[in-house]
Amino acid sequence: xxxxxxxxxxxxxxxxxxxxxxxxxxxxxxxxxxxxxxxxxxxxxxxxxxxxxxxxxxxxxxxxxxxxxxxxxxxxxxxxxxxxxxxxxxxxxxxxxxxxxxxxxxxxxxxxxxxxxxxxxxxxxxxxxxxxxxxxxxxxxxxxxxxxxxxxxxxxxxxxxxxxxxxxxxxxxxxxxxxxxxxxxxxxxxxxxxxxxxx
Ligand code: PCA
Numbered sequence: 314x315x316x317x318x319x320x321x322x323x324x325x326x327x328x329x330x331x332x333x334x335x336x337x338x339x340x341x342x343x344x345x346x347x348x349x350x351x352x353x354x355x356x357x358x359x360x361x362x363x364x365x366x367x368x369x370x371x372x373x374x375x376x377x378x379x380x381x382x383x384x385x386x387x388x389x390x391x392x393x394x395x396x397x398x399x400x401x402x403x404x405x406x407x408x409x410x411x412x413x414x415x416x417x418x419x420x421x422x423x424x425x426x427x428x429x430x431x432x433x434x435x436x437x438x439x440x441x442x443x444x445x446x447x448x449x450x451x452x453x454x455x456x457x458x459x460x461x462x463x464x465x466x467x468x469x470x471x472x473x474x475x476x477x478x479x480x481x482x483x484x485x486x487x488x489x490x491x492x493x494x495x496x497x498x499x500x501x502x503x504x505x506x507x508x509x510x511x512x
Pocket of ligand 1: 324330380382450451453454
């Protein structure tokens, strides 16, 4: 099984991005499956270009994308990527695109092909603080999620992709927050569930 995990660098007024802290702490393999890792810039112009380069060269079975979602108490399993950029926050290149579709002549959005209800139930049964979210927002995380799902659809790939948004971690001294250990435990449990079912 080929598995790719991505995370984002810090952005805005944050010096830490929990997704990157998590990526750095993940093991190199789980149950014999190599965990391939990719850090992405918080950039509308460059983030998907980097991911696309990886997925053009390797047909992954699963891609799990991680990002920060300040203000949430829960780890959010994102149901869908929407075909829109809508933000007032500049990205790390200083770009604040006007609201517009990500891809012209494409669907309004795509759902993940993972069974999120089943995954969320399993995670909750192991005391992980997760919820299913209907929207990944209008910023770079939604951009990468939609772009990835669109690529999978356009290229008729069997790759399953999921975006997971993480609350602040305690080190950021912002609330609400979880500990890095709690987020780590949830992501490791998620990866174990996916590996178990896809193997
Ligand atoms: N969160 C942002 C982009 C990078 C990240 O970690 C978002 O929710 O769009």
